[in-house]
Amino acid sequence: MSEVVDSSTPLLEFRGINTHYGAVHILKEVDLAIYPGELVCLLGGNASGKSTTLKTLLGMVTPTTGEVVLDGEVVNDKPTSYRVERGVTMVPENRRLFKRLTVKENLELGAYLRNDDGVESDLERIYEMFPRVKERLNQKSGTLSGGEQQMVAVGRALMANPRVLLMDEPSMGLAPALVQTNFELIQQIHEEGVAIFMVEQNANMALSIADRGWVLQSGRVVLDDTAEALLANPELRASYLGDGNR
Amino acid sequence: MSETMNTDDAVVLAPARSAFDQDWRKIVNWGLICALALIFVSLTDMPDKLDKRVIVEPLLSMGYLSLIWIPIALGNFVTREVVLEGMAQHKKGLRELVAGVSVGAIGGAGLALLIWLLDTRDLSDPLVNWNDALLEVLSFGEGVGYGAIFWILASAGLGLAGGALHLLPAIANRLLFAISLTIVLSASLESALDDISEGFQLEWLFEALFEKKGGLSVQGAIILAVFAIAWVLFLGGQAKRGRAAVAARRELSPTKVNTVGLVLIAVAAVVLPMFLGRLTNDLLTNVGLFLLLALGLNIVVGLAGILDLGYVAFYAVGGYTAAIMTSPTSPGLSPELPWWVAIFVVVFMAIVAGLFIGAPVIRMRGDYLAIVTLGFGEIIRLTVRSDWASGFTGGAQGILSIPGADIVGIATVKGTDPQQVLYLVIGFVAIAIYVSWRLENSRIGRAWMAVREDESVAEAMGINTVNSKLQAFVVGAILASFSGAIFAAKVGSVFESSFKILVSIVILVIVIVGGMGRIAGVAAGALVLVGILGGPNQPGLLAEFSEFKLLIYGALLIWMMLKRPEGLIPNVRRSRELHQDEFLQDAWLKAQADDDDDEAVSGEAAPA
Ligand SMILES: Nc1ncnc2c1ncn2[C@@H]1O[C@H](COP(=O)(O)OP(=O)(O)OP(=O)(O)O)[C@@H](O)[C@H]1O
Ligand SMILES: [Mg+2]
Numbered sequence: 001m002s003e004v005v006d007s008s009t010p011l012l013e014f015r016g017i018n019t020h021y022g023a024v025h026i027l028k029e030v031d032l033a034i035y036p037g038e039l040v041c042l043l044g045g046n047a048s049g050k051s052t053t054l055k056t057l058l059g060m061v062t063p064t065t066g067e068v069v070l071d072g073e074v075v076n077d078k079p080t081s082y083r084v085e086r087g088v089t090m091v092p093e094n095r096r097l098f099k100r101l102t103v104k105e106n107l108e109l110g111a112y113l114r115n116d117d118g119v120e121s122d123l124e125r126i127y128e129m130f131p132r133v134k135e136r137l138n139q140k141s142g143t144l145s146g147g148e149q150q151m152v153a154v155g156r157a158l159m160a161n162p163r164v165l166l167m168d169e170p171s172m173g174l175a176p177a178l179v180q181t182n183f184e185l186i187q188q189i190h191e192e193g194v195a196i197f198m199v200e201q202n203a204n205m206a207l208s209i210a211d212r213g214w215v216l217q218s219g220r221v222v223l224d225d226t227a228e229a230l231l232a233n234p235e236l237r238a239s240y241l242g243d244g245n246r
Numbered sequence: 247m248s249e250t251m252n253t254d255d256a257v258v259l260a261p262a263r264s265a266f267d268q269d270w271r272k273i274v275n276w277g278l279i280c281a282l283a284l285i286f287v288s289l290t291d292m293p294d295k296l297d298k299r300v301i302v303e304p305l306l307s308m309g310y311l312s313l314i315w316i317p318i319a320l321g322n323f324v325t326r327e328v329v330l331e332g333m334a335q336h337k338k339g340l341r342e343l344v345a346g347v348s349v350g351a352i353g354g355a356g357l358a359l360l361i362w363l364l365d366t367r368d369l370s371d372p373l374v375n376w377n378d379a380l381l382e383v384l385s386f387g388e389g390v391g392y393g394a395i396f397w398i399l400a401s402a403g404l405g406l407a408g409g410a411l412h413l414l415p416a417i418a419n420r421l422l423f424a425i426s427l428t429i430v431l432s433a434s435l436e437s438a439l440d441d442i443s444e445g446f447q448l449e450w451l452f453e454a455l456f457e458k459k460g461g462l463s464v465q466g467a468i469i470l471a472v473f474a475i476a477w478v479l480f481l482g483g484q485a486k487r488g489r490a491a492v493a494a495r496r497e498l499s500p501t502k503v504n505t506v507g508l509v510l511i512a513v514a515a516v517v518l519p520m521f522l523g524r525l526t527n528d529l530l531t532n533v534g535l536f537l538l539l540a541l542g543l544n545i546v547v548g549l550a551g552i553l554d555l556g557y558v559a560f561y562a563v564g565g566y567t568a569a570i571m572t573s574p575t576s577p578g579l580s581p582e583l584p585w586w587v588a589i590f591v592v593v594f595m596a597i598v599a600g601l602f603i604g605a606p607v608i609r610m611r612g613d614y615l616a617i618v619t620l621g622f623g624e625i626i627r628l629t630v631r632s633d634w635a636s637g638f639t640g641g642a643q644g645i646l647s648i649p650g651a652d653i654v655g656i657a658t659v660k661g662t663d664p665q666q667v668l669y670l671v672i673g674f675v676a677i678a679i680y681v682s683w684r685l686e687n688s689r690i691g692r693a694w695m696a697v698r699e700d701e702s703v704a705e706a707m708g709i710n711t712v713n714s715k716l717q718a719f720v721v722g723a724i725l726a727s728f729s730g731a732i733f734a735a736k737v738g739s740v741f742e743s744s745f746k747i748l749v750s751i752v753i754l755v756i757v758i759v760g761g762m763g764r765i766a767g768v769a770a771g772a773l774v775l776v777g778i779l780g781g782p783n784q785p786g787l788l789a790e791f792s793e794f795k796l797l798i799y800g801a802l803l804i805w806m807m808l809k810r811p812e813g814l815i816p817n818v819r820r821s822r823e824l825h826q827d828e829f830l831q832d833a834w835l836k837a838q839a840d841d842d843d844d845e846a847v848s849g850e851a852a853p854a
Contacts, residue, residue: 060705084708092706098699109696112689113708160708 009072011036011164011195012057012088017066019049019056019219026052027063028219034164034197039190041198041206041227043236044216050199051093053216054166057197058090059083085113087163091170095153099142103133103152106141110159118161126155147178154185164195171202183209207231262339276324277349281356283316284401288360291375292794294383299790300461301433307461308790309383311430317353317401321346321408342412350405351398357384358394365390421478428474433462434778438526438787445521515676519668527664529777531736532784534671535729537772539749540756541678541765542725547754548762549691550718551698552608553616555750556623559603560596560723562745564730566630567595569645569740570638576645578638584652585659585735592731593724599626600723601716608715611701623750631742644741651735661736670735674728682765685721694718748782755799759806775799 010033019027026049034040044050055061057068059080067074070086089110098106107126111119127134130151136144141152150170157165170186171179179202187209190196200206207213207227215223215236223236230236287293297309325342329335361384363369370376385393411419432439436456443452455466462470519527539561546554570576571588583591603626607618630639639645651659651670659666685691693714696704705711734740752775760771779795780786791798 058706060702079710080705081708081710084706090706092703096700096703098696098703100699101695105692105695109692109704109707109709112693112696156707 010034010069011071012197013067013069014053014057015067015069017056017063017068019052019061019063021052021061026219027056030066030216030219030221031224032214032221034195036163037190037193037195038212039186039196039198039210041200041203041210041213042216043200043203043206043213043230048216049219050216051168052219054090054168054197054199057083057166058088081113084160087161088166089157089160089162089164090166091153091157091168093168094172095149097141097144097149097152097156100140102138103141103144104137106152106156107133107159110156111161114159114161116161119159122159122161126158130155146173147175150174150178150182154189158189158194162194164197165189167196167198169199169201171200171205179205203236204231259337260334262337263341265340265344267341268345273324273345273348274352276320277352278356280317280320280349280353280401280405281359283320284313284353284357285360287312287316288357288380288384289373289375290794290797291380294375294379295793296790297383299433299788300457301430302467303457303459303461303463305464308433308788313357314400314404317350317404318408320353321349321405322411323408324349325409325412338412342409343406344409346405346407346409347402348405350408351402353405354398354401357397357401361385361390361393361397417478421475424474424478425471428470428477429462429467432470434788436460436462436787438529441523441526442521444523512676515672519665519672522665522668524664527668529787531664531668531671532781532786533772533777534668534675535733535736536753536756536776536781537675537769538671538678538729538732539726539753540760540768540772541675541682542722542729543753544757544760544762544765544768545682545685545694545725546718546722547757548764549686549698550694550715552715552718553612554619554719554722555616555754556603556619556621556626556747557722557726557753558745558747558749559623559626560599560726561730561733561749562626562630562742563595563599563723564592564727565734565740565745566639566645566730567592567727568731568734569648572735573645573648575647576638577636577640584655585650585731586652586654589728589731592727596723596727597720599727600720604716604719604723608712608719620747620750623747627742627745630745639742642742644739646739648734648738648740650738651732659735661738667732667736671732674732678725678728679765681721681725690714690717744783746782752776752782752799755803759802775802 012032012034014030014032017027017030017032018025030049030053032042032053042050042053052061056063059068059075059078059082063076068076070078070083070088075083098109101109107123111122132148133151133155136148141149144152154170167186171182174182183205186196186198190209198206198210207230210227212226213223213230214221215230223230223233225233292312293309295309296312297307299308300306301308301311325338325345327335361381364376364378364381364384368376381390381393384397386396388396411422414422432455440452440456443449455462455469457463457466519530522530539557542560543554543557546552546557568585568588570579571581571583571591572585574580574582603619603622607615607622610618629635631641633641635641636643648661649658650661650666653659653670657666659670661667693704693709696707696709697711697714701711733744737744756771756775757768758771759775760769761767775781776784776786778787779798780789780792785792786795
């Protein structure tokens with residue numbers, strides 16, 4: 001996590017991306033750019049294509065047209081492993097731990113592609129970050145509580161030593177009290193220099209910690225602005241931020 | 247049977263319930279089950295066919311055993327209660343006896359009905375065993391009335407005995423169980439024991455226990471019973487303590503204990519075959535061949551989670567490749583390579599076949615994959631048999647006169663010498679165990695488990711899921727092909743009929759019964775299924791059972807799935823996985839409690 005931050009070229013970029021599932025057109029001419037060390041978020045209603053955006057960034061879904069660019073290189077036809085090796089890592093929707101494997105095994109799988117010798121020290125770092133996780137190393141991850149699972153999911157992703165963390169609705173299914181803690185955790189990871197690309201339903205909270213954001217509607221980017229501007233945007237306030245609650 | 251009785255002094259027992267304070271509905275249900283089981287077993291003709299296999303001469307044969315265990319077991323089960331902490335327990339008494347007797351009597355009445363029907367109706371059309379011979383066995387040749395009354399009384403008596411087990415203290419139950427197990431197991435192993443005792447110069451012992459014409463003598467049964475009692479009372483305790491000591495040591499130095507165990511097994515593997523006779527060596531060779539197959543399938547199904555039902559294909563590839571490469575009379579190609587050179591070709595062909603079958607099916611999931619692999623298994627066999635391939639494979643005529651296995655020119659393992667073949671098999675099994683063990687604890691092993699658990703997340707972690715599944719498929723294919731190559735050298739010929747679907751199924755049953763993903767369990771499964779009951783074409787120790795092999799396999803499989811999904815020798819992890827519901831429930835409750843805590847804490851913190 002000690003990469004030189006070169007903030008002039010985007011770390012990860014979409015150039016005119018179109019993604020289809022079969023004949024169904026999901027992402028439409030999407031342009032995005034994530035710069036090193038940024039914390040950005042993607043907002044949008046259900047089925048607007050947020051998860052699809054993440055999967056396309058990671059290479060689990062191949063776009064029909066357009067370019068996915070990693071460090072200035074077009075990586076459309078590179079496999080997921082290529083991108084993971086270069087620091088792109090995802091915390092999947094609903095955490096999706098390997099339920100029948102132990103906590104330790106989950107964490108080790110996060111570092112699957114690494115063969116540097118920082119793995120051990122990174123494990124220690126995660127134990128420090130989540131003392132709870134350390135206590136449960138040999139427990140099956142499926143038997144953890146939701147909050148603990150979130151810790152392991154984040155820990156597993158950090159084990160890949162990422163430069164950018166793609167988080168798909170990290171606060172989904174967490175108790176309200178934990179949501180706050182979770183955002184604090186995200187900020188903490190961000191402060192250590194990891195860029196964060198976060199998909200969230202909880203727009204208010206997400207924007208309050210983010211630098212920038214996009215709003216996706218039926219697969220199209222309809223808003224692209226700084227977080228403050230988005231928070232102030234009356235249109236957005238009406239549709240996503242539940243104006244009046246604040 | 248033994249665990250039902252809890253005579254711990256600490257438990258306060260409520261007074262026994264009255265004999266007629268019964269759940270009659272339950273009794274009738276169990277009684278009907280008993281009747282159906284007795285009728286079913288009779289109609290499979292086990293009592294007649296297995297009558298020749300004597301357990302204790304002249305008291306008991308396997309044939310009658312196939313009937314009498316039913317009322318005993320069911321008479322016992324009917325009043326079995328799950329005792330949980332804090333539940334009121336009643337003293338056992340007349341009530342248990344009455345229930346047992348009733349279940350037994352209803353069962354006996356069912357059998358009596360069958361006897362009467364056998365005499366008066368002819369249902370031999372759908373029921374092939376519906377004949378006078380069965381009637382004769384069931385009524386002891388004394389007529390319908392005698393048979394009917396005998397079975398009602400006998401079955402009631404046996405049910406009573408089953409119920410009475412509840413009244414005995416736990417230790418007595420344990421003793422009875424140990425005695426029955428020792429006697430039945432010794433009788434089952436008779437021919438192997440005969441063989442072994444010869445090797446160790448212990449014929450006198452064998453003659454003391456067994457009758458010349460087969461079966462234990464009464465005297466032998468008593469000796470074994472005394473031995474079993476001594477074992478439970480004295481040695482059993484000591485063995486347990488020894489094991490505990492080993493376990494305690496294991497905490498300290500796991501490698502040391504493992505090494506000791508491994509060395510012991512290795513020494514046994516080298517020394518034992520010298521003392522065994524032809525029969526036992528041959529039997530163990532069959533066990534080894536199936537163990538090799540099962541270890542391979544264990545990687546494919548147990549670790550990587552790919553349910554391959556056509557696994558026999560790779561066994562066939564190994565067998566045929568070895569045959570074509572080594573046999574001088576192979577019809578098409580006949581390079582007459584020495585066996586150890588041919589084995590490289592075998593591995594190569596296994597890899598090709600693994601990729602050829604694997605590549606198209608590996609992208610499918612679950613049930614689709616299972617069905618398609620099932621098809622491929624048959625396709626390979628039918629191809630071998632077809633006119634198109636018969637120029638190389640000999641079609642239905644097969645390939646004959648395969649010389650034994652030549653080992654690097656040092657020694658030739660003759661297929662006709664079971665001891666040599668056994669050594670060869672042991673060598674390959676050792677390799678397979680080592681490979682399985684290393685792979686399981688390696689990076690690729692972890693990738694397999696990740697793919698098994700959640701393929702798309704595994705992909706997101708950077709695992710190339712298609713490649714790692716293909717690797718599992720190919721490793722499995724190679725192990726199976728070794729087994730096939732040894733099989734060809736052992737038998738000296740290959741025919742397509744040795745590679746039917748049943749082989750795939752038997753291997754899968756071994757893996758499941760043994761406990762998926764567990765090497766020791768798979769070994770135990772191979773020993774019990776192939777060694778005692780017999781493989782698909784290979785007789786086991788209970789040769790008389792070969793007709794009922796599949797029935798017993800099936801029953802065993804169902805019972806395992808219901809009662810012990812973790813296999814014969816469970817590993818802690820798997821058993822937790824399979825009883826996960828309970829764990830998840832616990833975890834959920836715990837999580838609820840934890841969350842409440844969190845909320846309470848932050849609730850206080852928030853206003854500040
Ligand atoms: N593998 C797939 N095959 C076909 N359609 C898919 C597939 N995955 C997603 N879709 C469809 O694509 C659309 C966008 O899905 P996506 O998961 O990206 O939505 P989302 O914005 O993440 O929604 P949510 O907020 O509910 O998670 C949905 O209509 C969904 O049904
Ligand atoms: Mg989504």
